[in-house]
Amino acid sequence: MVERYLRQSPLAHLGLDGRAQAVRGESGVAMSEQPFRGIVNLRVQPDDSEAMAALESALGFALPVEPNTTAASATALAFWLGPDEWWIVTPGPEPESGPNMAVTLRTALTDRRGAVTDVSDSRTCIRISGPRARDLLCKGMPLDLHPRVFPSGCCAQSHLAKTGVVLHLIAEDGPTFELYVLRSFAEYLWLWLEDAAREYGLTITSS
Amino acid sequence: MLLIPCPYCGERAESEFSYGGEAHIARPADPEKTSDADWADYLYTRTNTKGVYFERWMHAHGCRRWFNIARHTVSYDILAVYETGAPPPKFDTKSEV
Incomplete structure (x- = not known):
């Protein structure tokens, strides 16, 4: 049994909730951690x-x-x-x-x-949404994410920035992706995503 | 990069896969009674075909299943994909496409 007060998400030390903002008009990508699934x-x-x-x-x-x-x-x-x-x-x-x-x-x-x-507890979930979310993922992924090939509700195991991930398109509207990454790779992948999303205008949202 | 049709997940990039060498090489049934020469042959001798080559691949970043591919080593065309344990499809293995 896990004690609630001892439970920490793999990205807790990055203080993402403290950096969270509401999404503004010019933001191309919004990211948040969805921990504890x-x-x-x-x-x-x-x-x-x-x-x-x-x-x-x-x-x-x-x-x-x-x-x-x-x-x-x-x-x-x-x-x-x-x-x-x-x-x-x-x-x-x-x-x-x-x-x-x-x-x-x-x-x-x-x-x-x-x-x-x-x-x-092996993985955490990162949610990526916004009009440039697909472009962001395509920077480090070999999957064809065109809506014709990868429609809403699809999932795939692949690699993003050399890290194994399970990708899920939860809504075409947005679009909104969720990816599940191994706990020990979570910090590396989050920082890679933050860097890769900089050119699109990144907003960190609360989980 | 090869576009490999995984029999379970569909077409995926080569970087998602691990290579497993030549397919259809049977381990000697009784290693204790196998001569050193036959054991070395099992371990090291490969056909190194110029033409259609039967090889094993594993979808390491996907479904993690092993399967076999018939690939032409000159053109890199993937001519057939079939499950592990299935017999190899018939090709003229000397043909140069």
């Missing part, structure tokens, strides 16, 4: 229809089986990561949200073949 790694064979049905009733929606897509309810967000691998992300920030989701999924799987692993 619950992340549960789920492995199950998609052709195991019993397990898939049990997980669907536990989550309230079907796991996405189309590559690079997501599915969501108000309390959970599922990422397709591979043919038999998903992430289930909970909004947090309660420290119990990840472990509770893991218990829910484990209970749904019972003794069927699969694996549920709580990996909440």
Whole structure:
């Protein structure tokens, strides 16, 4: 059990909340950290229809089986990561949200073949929005982010500035991206993004 | 840079992948009874084809799955992508496209 007062996001030492501002008209990119999400790694064979049905009733929606897509309810967000691998992300920030989701999924799987692993604290989430958000990401990413190829609701695992990330386009309007980065790379990636976003006019917003 | 069609994630840049060398090289079933020459052959001898080459790749920054590719080593054309364990597709391996 994590003590709340001991809990620190990987970017806490940068004092981002102290630098947060409202987005002004000339700002091309807005960035914020979205810390303390619950992340549960789920492995199950998609052709195991019993397990898939049990997980669907536990989550309230079907796991996405189309590559690079997501599915969501108000309390959970599922990422397709591979043919038999998903992430289930909970909004947090309660420290119990990840472990509770893991218990829910484990209970749904019972003794069927699969694996549920709580990996909440391994990553933090950075939200990037604004009219130049796509240009900013394209500076360090090999993915084709054109809306025709990477529409709203898409997710992809790739690398940004040589760092492994999971990218999610949550809304075409804006556009608004979220990327999940390993805790130990978070500071490096944030500072890289801040530098890369300077030419577009960067606003740091509160989380 | 190669644009590699991952059989699971779709087309991605080469920088997302790790190279795994030549495919379809079987480990000797009983290493204890394998001669040094055969073991060395298993470890080190590769066909180094000029033409269609069957090789393993892993989508390291993506789905982290291994798969096989048939690539022409002269033109760098990727002629086939297939799952690990599947037999290699038939090509005239001497052909120079």
